[in-house]
Amino acid sequence: MTSPDLPAELKAALDGKLRGFSRSDAAGRAASISKTYRDGGGSGGIRSETDALAYALARMPATYAAVTASLNALVEIRPEFAPNSLLDVGAGPGTATWAAAEAFPSLQRFALLDANNTLRTLALDLARDSTRLRQINYDRGEARAALTSADAADLVVASYVIGEIGDAERRTLAELMWEKTRNTLLVVEPGTPAGYARIIELRGRLIALGAHVAAPCPHDGQCPLQPPDWCHFTQRLQRSRAHKQVKGAELPFEDERFSYVALARAPVAQRPSRVLAQPAVSKVEITAKLCTPDGLALTKVPRRTKADYAAARRWRWGDAVN
Numbered sequence: 001m002t003s004p005d006l007p008a009e010l011k012a013a014l015d016g017k018l019r020g021f022s023r024s025d026a027a028g029r030a031a032s033i034s035k036t037y038r039d040g041g042g043s044g045g046i047r048s049e050t051d052a053l054a055y056a057l058a059r060m061p062a063t064y065a066a067v068t069a070s071l072n073a074l075v076e077i078r079p080e081f082a083p084n085s086l087l088d089v090g091a092g093p094g095t096a097t098w099a100a101a102e103a104f105p106s107l108q109r110f111a112l113l114d115a116n117n118t119l120r121t122l123a124l125d126l127a128r129d130s131t132r133l134r135q136i137n138y139d140r141g142e143a144r145a146a147l148t149s150a151d152a153a154d155l156v157v158a159s160y161v162i163g164e165i166g167d168a169e170r171r172t173l174a175e176l177m178w179e180k181t182r183n184t185l186l187v188v189e190p191g192t193p194a195g196y197a198r199i200i201e202l203r204g205r206l207i208a209l210g211a212h213v214a215a216p217c218p219h220d221g222q223c224p225l226q227p228p229d230w231c232h233f234t235q236r237l238q239r240s241r242a243h244k245q246v247k248g249a250e251l252p253f254e255d256e257r258f259s260y261v262a263l264a265r266a267p268v269a270q271r272p273s274r275v276l277a278q279p280a281v282s283k284v285e286i287t288a289k290l291c292t293p294d295g296l297a298l299t300k301v302p303r304r305t306k307a308d309y310a311a312a313r314r315w316r317w318g319d320a321v322n
Ligand SMILES: C[S@@+](CC[C@H](N)C(=O)[O-])C[C@H]1O[C@@H](n2cnc3c(N)ncnc32)[C@H](O)[C@@H]1O
Pocket: 042, 043, 059, 060, 063, 064, 089, 090, 091, 092, 093, 094, 095, 096, 113, 114, 115, 116, 119, 141, 142, 143, 144, 158, 159, 160, 161, 164, 165
């Protein structure tokens, strides 16, 4: 299992960039960028070097943690998967690329693309001294146009991107990303009802084109959750001092909520159930909300079934369980 916290090389590169920058300027820019996000302007507020760095300090730890948690789930279901090439769509500061490089030692070639040149410059700077990201190729361009000429990759990742793209374009983008996927496509979104809705729409569209869900779902059928419920997970990550300063936060950790889907070209052999919320533990039983191959289940594991109860005590929200 890969740690959800930023790898040492990336932390050092970010700290290096921060030298010479005022942390209060960075905090001000981070606040303004997140306001633009909340107002629906996506990453359009990231224009200068300070903006890019402020965004990376404020958001990279959390998006990295969400991508890592999703990749860990994928690795658990398909431990034999050893991709050689990665395509990171809407790569921004390169977050998902760093996460994939940690999760898959087999990765050698890293192709990134993004429309934002400021984030591209920062990503290349952060990766400059990396021992892992030696073969990196970062294309600047609008995703659909850039994807048309991109090489196919074993693993394609789109992290916190599809929400920035209009509905019609998003459909074309989903199909283009799938076209460029040799083995597996991972899409990660914020764990909100809207983020989940985008994931579910893309999931259905690509299953119709022959994709199979590797994670989180234990089936390729319709999602059994009914609104206002939605499928999402949470990942805790530690906050560094700089991270706390830029966010104006006190707590030494934060919990990132995310939704994701990993879609594979080949049918998936292992299909364990997925824990959809933190199980409730009482003296009598453990109650867990599970997505199973046969649909949604509220499973109760009585204390008297000692071995099963002991196993269920270890279940955590997001786990794959049998
Ligand atoms: C929220 S950021 C996420 C960055 C990175 N994937 C991460 O997880 O940290 C969204 C990224 O998508 C890029 N983006 C949005 N729309 C795009 C488009 N049509 N073509 C290319 N990149 C796009 C933005 O420039 C930005 O870097």
